[in-house]
Amino acid sequence: MLPTALNHMTVARMSYVQMLDAAAALGCVGVEVRNDLPQPLFDGMSPEAAGELARAKGLRILALAEVKRFNDWSADKEAEALALMKIAVACGAEAVSLIPRNDNLGMGNGERQANLRIALKTLKSMLEDHNLLGMVEPLGFEICALRYKEEAVEGIEAVGGKGRFKLVHDTFHHRLAHGGPYFPEHTGIIHISGVEDATLSVADMGDQHRVLVGPADVLGNVQQIADLAAAGYTGAISFEAFAPETHALPDPVAEIAKSFEFIRSSLAAKAA
Numbered sequence: 001m002l003p004t005a006l007n008h009m010t011v012a013r014m015s016y017v018q019m020l021d022a023a024a025a026l027g028c029v030g031v032e033v034r035n036d037l038p039q040p041l042f043d044g045m046s047p048e049a050a051g052e053l054a055r056a057k058g059l060r061i062l063a064l065a066e067v068k069r070f071n072d073w074s075a076d077k078e079a080e081a082l083a084l085m086k087i088a089v090a091c092g093a094e095a096v097s098l099i100p101r102n103d104n105l106g107m108g109n110g111e112r113q114a115n116l117r118i119a120l121k122t123l124k125s126m127l128e129d130h131n132l133l134g135m136v137e138p139l140g141f142e143i144c145a146l147r148y149k150e151e152a153v154e155g156i157e158a159v160g161g162k163g164r165f166k167l168v169h170d171t172f173h174h175r176l177a178h179g180g181p182y183f184p185e186h187t188g189i190i191h192i193s194g195v196e197d198a199t200l201s202v203a204d205m206g207d208q209h210r211v212l213v214g215p216a217d218v219l220g221n222v223q224q225i226a227d228l229a230a231a232g233y234t235g236a237i238s239f240e241a242f243a244p245e246t247h248a249l250p251d252p253v254a255e256i257a258k259s260f261e262f263i264r265s266s267l268a269a270k271a272a
Contacts, residue, residue, distance in 0.1 A: 001264045005238035007032040023234040030060035051091035054063040064088040065097035074120040085130045100146035137168035140176025183235035185232040191240040207242035222266040
């Protein structure tokens with residue numbers, strides 16, 4: 001199976017140190033750290049110390065999340081991105097996450113693409129200056145101004161950003177955007193989570209429904225992972241589950257391990 005990783009959102013009730021310990025126990029190659037949880041980033045630890053601790057546990061900081069509404073570019077947004085990049089460098093993170101606006105604004109055809117290119121053009125030079133990758137995550141919601149991976153790739157290539165920007169292939173958002181082509185050569189990480197409520201329409205699925213991946217998953221996680229691997233993707237798959245019931249699990253490490261094993265065995269069966 002592809003290497004595994006852990007996004008702090010999946011274990012949102014854990015401290016930074018607990019999250020690292022969970023990732024290490026799960027055999028993950030790295031973690032994704034977030035600035036949108038209730039606690040301070042790294043629980044107030046300095047970025048340098050936080051990075052040293054991760055490396056001491058054999059973990060990479062794959063990405064530091066996130067710059068929100070990055071395609072609504074402004075001087076304030078540039079300052080926000082710069083501040084996050086400085087923290088990323090200090091802790092040794094490999095990338096910063098770039099999340100598009102998701103408020104049903106900036107949605108016009110032509111407007112979306114122009115706004116995306118304006119942001120990517122400036123971000124490209126900033127990322128180069130800090131030797132970081134930019135992880136662009138299209139969101140499949142109907143109100144998102146960057147819903148489709150094709151549009152993200154067109155924007156990245158238009159500013160000469162291939163290799164500096166990578167896509168996040170999120171299995172949930174891929175399903176919400178009604179599928180579409182894969183871009184393995186552009187993909188930097190796969191985010192996985194499952195939805196098990198078969199009564200939900202795709203349009204009604206939200207972050208609150210995103211649980212661990214098991215036999216009842218309706219998103220087709222296993223197939224999406226298999227497809228990307230078959231197309232040449234070799235990076236990590238990272239659990240990003242938002243559901244309150246996942247956060248409340250009494251033994252999340254055991255349940256995440258069980259889910260990774262389900263994915264592993266399902267992929268093996270599919271390949272047999």
